[in-house]
Amino acid sequence: MVxxxxxxxxxxxxxxxxxTVSKRLRGEKAVAGKDEDSLxxxxxxxxxxxxxxxxxxxxxxxxxxTTSPFKEKSVSATIAAVxxxxxxxxxxxxxxxxxxxxxxxxxxxxxxKAGSARQVLVVAADCRLAAPGSGFEQTFGDGAAxxxxxxxxxxxxxxxxxxxxxxxxxxxxxxxxxYVQSWEERFVxxxxxxxxxRETALGLMKKAGVxxxxxxxxxxxxxxxxxxxxxxxxxxxxxxxxxxxxxxGTVGSTGAAHSLMLFVAALEDAKPxxxxxxxxxxxxxxxxxxxxxxxxxxLKGKRRGVKVHLQSKRxxxxxxxxxxxxxxxxxxxxxxxxxxxYPSAVAIWRERNRIYPLHGVKCKTCGTVQYPxxxxxxxxxxxxxxxxxxxxxxxxxxxxxxxxxxxxxxxxLVNLDGGGRIFCELTDVEVKELEADMPVELSFRRLYxxxxxxxxxxxxxxxxxxx
Amino acid sequence: MPGVKDKVAIIGMGCTKFDEHWDKDIKDLVVxxxxxxxxxAGVESKDIQAAWWSSVMGGYLGRSLxxxxxxxxxxxxxxxxxxxxxxxxxINACYAVAxxxxxxxxxxxxxxxxxxxxxxxxxxxxxxxxxxxxKPSFPPPAAYAQLAVRYFHHYGISIEEGKxxxxxxxxKNHYNGSLNPKAQFQRKITLEDALNAPMIAYPLGLYDCxxxxxxxxxxxxxxxxxxxxxxxxxxxxxxxxxSCGWYQAELLDDWSLTYIEENVRASKEAYAEAGIENPRxxxxxxxxxxxxxxxxxVIYEDFGFSPRGKAKEDVDAxxxxxxxxxxxxxxxxxxxxGHPIGASGLRMIYExxxxxxxxAGQRQVEIRSQKGLTHTLGGTPVDSNTSAIAILGLRGA
Numbered sequence: 015m016v017x018x019x020x021x022x023x024x025x026x027x028x029x030x031x032x033x034t035v036s037k038r039l040r041g042e043k044a045v046a047g048k049d050e051d052s053l054x055x056x057x058x059x060x061x062x063x064x065x066x067x068x069x070x071x072x073x074x075x076x077x078x079x080t081t082s083p084f085k086e087k088s089v090s091a092t093i094a095a096v097x098x099x100x101x102x103x104x105x106x107x108x109x110x111x112x113x114x115x116x117x118x119x120x121x122x123x124x125x126x127k128a129g130s131a132r133q134v135l136v137v138a139a140d141c142r143l144a145a146p147g148s149g150f151e152q153t154f155g156d157g158a159a160x161x162x163x164x165x166x167x168x169x170x171x172x173x174x175x176x177x178x179x180x181x182x183x184x185x186x187x188x189x190x191x192x193y194v195q196s197w198e199e200r201f202v203x204x205x206x207x208x209x210x211x212r213e214t215a216l217g218l219m220k221k222a223g224v225x226x227x228x229x230x231x232x233x234x235x236x237x238x239x240x241x242x243x244x245x246x247x248x249x250x251x252x253x254x255x256x257x258x259x260x261x262x263g264t265v266g267s268t269g270a271a272h273s274l275m276l277f278v279a280a281l282e283d284a285k286p287x288x289x290x291x292x293x294x295x296x297x298x299x300x301x302x303x304x305x306x307x308x309x310x311x312x313l314k315g316k317r318r319g320v321k322v323h324l325q326s327k328r329x330x331x332x333x334x335x336x337x338x339x340x341x342x343x344x345x346x347x348x349x350x351x352x353x354x355x356y357p358s359a360v361a362i363w364r365e366r367n368r369i370y371p372l373h374g375v376k377c378k379t380c381g382t383v384q385y386p387x388x389x390x391x392x393x394x395x396x397x398x399x400x401x402x403x404x405x406x407x408x409x410x411x412x413x414x415x416x417x418x419x420x421x422x423x424x425x426x427l428v429n430l431d432g433g434g435r436i437f438c439e440l441t442d443v444e445v446k447e448l449e450a451d452m453p454v455e456l457s458f459r460r461l462y463x464x465x466x467x468x469x470x471x472x473x474x475x476x477x478x479x480x481x
Numbered sequence: 482m483p484g485v486k487d488k489v490a491i492i493g494m495g496c497t498k499f500d501e502h503w504d505k506d507i508k509d510l511v512v513x514x515x516x517x518x519x520x521x522a523g524v525e526s527k528d529i530q531a532a533w534w535s536s537v538m539g540g541y542l543g544r545s546l547x548x549x550x551x552x553x554x555x556x557x558x559x560x561x562x563x564x565x566x567x568x569x570x571x572i573n574a575c576y577a578v579a580x581x582x583x584x585x586x587x588x589x590x591x592x593x594x595x596x597x598x599x600x601x602x603x604x605x606x607x608x609x610x611x612x613x614x615x616k617p618s619f620p621p622p623a624a625y626a627q628l629a630v631r632y633f634h635h636y637g638i639s640i641e642e643g644k645x646x647x648x649x650x651x652x653k654n655h656y657n658g659s660l661n662p663k664a665q666f667q668r669k670i671t672l673e674d675a676l677n678a679p680m681i682a683y684p685l686g687l688y689d690c691x692x693x694x695x696x697x698x699x700x701x702x703x704x705x706x707x708x709x710x711x712x713x714x715x716x717x718x719x720x721x722x723x724s725c726g727w728y729q730a731e732l733l734d735d736w737s738l739t740y741i742e743e744n745v746r747a748s749k750e751a752y753a754e755a756g757i758e759n760p761r762x763x764x765x766x767x768x769x770x771x772x773x774x775x776x777x778x779v780i781y782e783d784f785g786f787s788p789r790g791k792a793k794e795d796v797d798a799x800x801x802x803x804x805x806x807x808x809x810x811x812x813x814x815x816x817x818x819g820h821p822i823g824a825s826g827l828r829m830i831y832e833x834x835x836x837x838x839x840x841a842g843q844r845q846v847e848i849r850s851q852k853g854l855t856h857t858l859g860g861t862p863v864d865s866n867t868s869a870i871a872i873l874g875l876r877g878a
Contacts, residue, residue, distance in 0.1 A: 357614035365613050384732050386616075392732040414634075414738055414863070416626035417683045418619045425617050427627065427731070427738070427863060435734040437863060439617045445683045450634040463614055473615035 016126045017168030017304070019133060020313060022063025023278045024055045024158040025265055025323035027442045027480065032152055034333040041263035043155040045330060046141045048339040049441055049459040052079040053089045054472065055158035056139035057458040059271075060093050061407070062318050063135065063160035069097050072162070073131035074104040076122055078114035078138040078270050080187070082107060083460075083470055092472070093137055095370035096458060098404055104131070108270075112185070112235065112296025114138065115159070115270040120300055122163040123172050133164040140269025145193040146342055153238050154194075155266020157323075159274035169310040170281060170290070172302055176218035179298040180210045203241055207295055208248070211235070214299035215249055215291060222303050226250035230288035231280050235273040235295045236260035258290075264324065270296070277304075279320040284310050318481065326480045328442070356467035372406035372456065372474050374434050383433035405434055406474055409455045417445040421462055428454055428476050441475045453479045484754050485572075488579040490708035490715040491700050491873070493522020496831040499665045499696035499818040507539045507593040508549035510697035514824075515550055515589055518699040522711055526550050529701075530583040532557045535570035535590035535823035538597065546589055563859030564770065565723075566590065567826020568869035571700060572721045575871075578704050585707070590828075591697035592821030622682035622690050622773065624861035629684055629775040631738040636790045640684050646793040647774035648675035651688040651816060653802050654771060658813025660803075660844040665694050666817040689774040694819025698827035700834075714838045719852060719874040720755030722747035726865025741776075743868035744783035744858065751870040752785075755852065760785050761807050764872075766836055766846050768829040770858040771814040780856070781809075808846045811836060826869065829855040833873050851878035 025044045032039035046055060056077055064072075075097075077090040090105035108114040108121075115138030122134035139158035144150035184206030185196045196202050211234065219225070232251050236242035239262045243253035251257065258280045260267070268275055273294045280290055284306040292302040330336050337343045365386075367373040374385035380394040383403060390397050408430040415426035424440040426448070440448065441459055454476040461471035495517025497510050519525060534546040534557055543557030560570040567590040574588045633643040652672055658664040670688060678687035708715040724746035730736045748760075757763040767784070771777035781792040786807055787800075795801065801809040812818065812832040815825060833853035835841050852874040860866035 355612070355614070358612060361613040362615075365615070369613060369615050383734070388732065392727075392729065413734075414627035414631045416619075416623040416630065416685075417680075418617070418623045419682055420620050423617075425619050425623055425627075429734045433734055435731065435736075437616060437731050450630055461615065464618070471614055 015168065015171045016123045016163065016165050017171040018161050018281070019164040019166070019168055020063050020065060020067055020162040020317070021169070021278045021281055021319065022059050022061070022065070022160040022317050023275050023319045023323060024058035024062060025320065026050055026055065026156055027326060027328055028330050029327045030330045030336050034330070035151065039152060043266035044157055045336060045339070046156040047442060049462065049475070050141070051083045051460055052081045052139040052141045052158070053083050053092060054459050055141065055156065056089060056137040056160070057093055057096050059139065059158035059160040060097060060135060060137045063162055064097055065316060067162065069099045071132045072099050072103065072135055074122065074125060074134035075099065076106050076108055076118035076134060076136045078108040078118040078136065079140050080110060080112060080114065080270050081141045082109060092370065093135070095366060096406070098371045112270055113294035113298060113300055114296070115274045116292065116294035116300035116302070119161060119163065119274070119302070120175055120177065123175070126163055126165050133162055136161045136163060138271040138274050140271045142269045143193055143340060146337065148193070150194055153262060153267045155268050157265055157268040157271050157275050159271050159278050161274065167309060168307060169313055170284070170304045170306045173305055174218060174222040174303040175301065176214055176221055177298065177300045178210060178214040178217065182206055182297065207237060207241060208245055211245055211293050211295050211299045212248055214301045215293055218291070218301040218303060224289070224303060226256070228289055229256060229291050230284070231258045231290050232256055233258040233273055233276045233280050233290055233292045234260065235293060236262060237267055238262050275320055281306065281310060282314065282319050282321050286310055322481060356465050357463060357469045357471055359469065362469070367402065369473060371404050373402040374405045375400035376403045383430070385434050385436050405430055405436070406456050406458070408432055409453060409479060410476070412448060412450065412452045412454050412476065414450060415440065415445065415448045424448060426476060436474070438473070439475045440477065442477045447478070455479050484720070485575045485579045485718050486720055486754050487717050488705050489575045489718040490703055490705045491718070491830070491834055492703050492708055492711040492715050493518045493520070493524065493701040494699065494831045494834050495521060496663055496698040496828055497696050498663045499694050499821065499828065501595050501665070502593070502695040503595065505695070507591050510591050510593065510695060511546065511549045511589060514591065514697035514699040515587065518587070518701050522701040524585065524701060524711070527553050528585055529555060529587045530585055531555050531577060532587040532589065533570040533574045534559045535566040535588070535826070536592055537561055537563060537566060537822045538594065539592050539823065562867050562869070564772065564820070564822050564825065565857045565859035565867040565869040566823040567698070568855070568857045568871055569723070571826060571830060571871060572723060572869065574702050575718050575721065578702050581704070585701065585703045587699060587701055588827060589697065589699040590824035590826060592823050593695050594693045594821055595695050620682070621861060622685050624863045625773040625775055626682040626685045628738060628779060628862040632775065632779065635737060635739045638793065644676060644684055644686070645672070646778065646796050647689050648672050649796050650771070650774040650777050651675045654810050654814040654816035657803055657811050657844055658817025660842070661813050661817065664813040664817040665692060665819045666813070685773055685775065691772050691815035692819035694821050696818065696821040696824045696828065698824050698831050700827055700830060716834045716837050716873050717876065718871060719878065720751040720753070720757070720872040722749070722751030722754070722870040723868065724750070725867045726860065728864045730862060731864040738862060740779055740789070741783050741858065741862055741866055741868065743866040744780055747868040747870045748784045751854070751872050755872040755874070757852070757872065760854070763850050764807060764852050764854050765848050765850055766808045766811050766833065767854040767856070768810055768812060768814070768832050769854070769856040771810055771816055772820060772858070776858065777809065777814070803844060803846065811841065811844050811846055826855065826857040829857065830871060830873065837873060837875050851875040
């Protein structure tokens, strides 16, 4: 039976206290750091999901988001490159709808059912921009979820699914808009969210022959907690016991990733036999019926998922910092040092193996691991006798560090476990918290380039171990 | 014997005040430094047979030197080796004279950093200028700060103790600079000033860093056989050394980052040529590359002035102060002169030249062994450097 082989999630370390937005507000939301976007969060969730599983059987990667950093360039291909997946796979980006994540999940499960793929990785991430001071700003959060869909060794079986398509201007963003727009609130909820998700959920329950009492938890995309509870109640569910916590007030509504992140949280607490109704929303709805199997116990403690990431947090110092990170305040143009060159697309392409999966080389003569890859061994001077080694999944110790005062970021040398040293930026940490030899791990992030030439640079940075 | 020892003599030198020269361009600085050198040597620009030009950002072609001076269609070679460029140009000029290719040549280094705002050449990778840009670019303080972090950690020195040792170096260099009318900063500072200064790149504070400055310096070099035709107190080149690293600190996970191997190699080469066995006794002074106070501390050990891990003790004992056993950076160093990159090496040579001639005024050191060392260091300790040294001496040395 087709189902979930593995799951993973990512929540940025940063939380914005809503009190910093307005004194009358309570709670907090997860916000991407200044070097994070939907691509980097998707990569983190995908790494969490794949864990120790061999990448060789993954025949496809789907990325789903309404906030891809690119209008034209595939993020799923980047994810595949970071994960060292085979080249002969199908990659696709699902976009433009809040239900893109579940639609990708449906497409992946259909591929596995049809036998055209053994396993497909579905990754959803969103980082939606709300106008400062708007209601959306209070509820939108940033995060990512990933599922490995397959036909063997599943932790939860996809028992059934049902979709509805719906043409409506309820919540939208044109190609020229920075912020998400919406029509009048009552219309959005009564004729948008409540109506279409209810219609789809009822359709599935009828098709699958399940009653509200059969469900352990309903996992609903939620614009806010109250509407999700209202939806649950209308379907005959007990909102207090049968509704998966929508994480509004802690993480926020994470767009195309939201229902999938909540499903990760549900599976983290699931017992074999538990049944889940998973529902998304966005110009229609996709609803799934899942049942947890015996294997659901095997993944517990092996994924950071929602639980670990939720606990590992730090507060954004103030609202202005948040506005700067999202480029919502106009800052003076930085004085660019004159001796700075542009990134070269040719060099990025040539170095793709050393950039995305962080491949170093190991000398076959003396065993020395070195990064970046060399032609002549740094230790024994043997020429061209190396094997590539994947380094991005290694932890390490911070060998030395300092602070780049021009860009306001810490930098350092990291000695990787198993050999090798890398010079990189540090992030999600302040220089005063750093100590020589402290444990660190690597995280894939967007680079700040003095001169971009239209390119977003991505590379690995070191962070204090997040567990 | 191959090499340059006693084959090459400096007969004239010039050096502008190092400063924020808002009202001068690089051509003005070149004219000032070179005409002081011409006058000091008693020669004219038309006497110069070849020239070497050291500048990172002040003109990429040899004509950058010919243009302001109107040199007579002579060969001019531009040398760029970052902070070691001044020494590199000087050493190459020495080779050309030593081998007899030319009788009299000019070496000039100049830089006009204050015209370009944040002129930080360190942010471009000199090895690979056109890259994916994934390796972090970083300003030099952030690189040398990592040397400090690791040095202190390695020797069990707390950040507080370590910063105090570095502060003493800054106080010493500022004292020396206060005696030098050509220094940019001619103000004494206290230990408290240094310790309480704003942090630039943890753990390095404001007074641990040299400034971004404009300046030029020049030397006129002749074959030693001809030197007495120009003056009696000419200064001979006793030995040179140079060493380039290969990104060892970034590539080798067991590289300790507590010393600079390039300094060790370059000094060994120069000591061998100059016949120096115990640098602490055989040198009257040293003007070294104190781009940051931690660099000077580590240089004490790299050059054999102090045993490994013991530089702090020598700093505490005042060994390198103006009246100490081996005065270092008698002119105020990069700390007080700032660092117009391509000019600094020649500025250092200028100081030792004047000291050996007994013309250093209030900061004159005692001339016994009649030898002095000059040194620049280009690159960073977190990947690799170019270290270059010239040891100068008087006729009998």
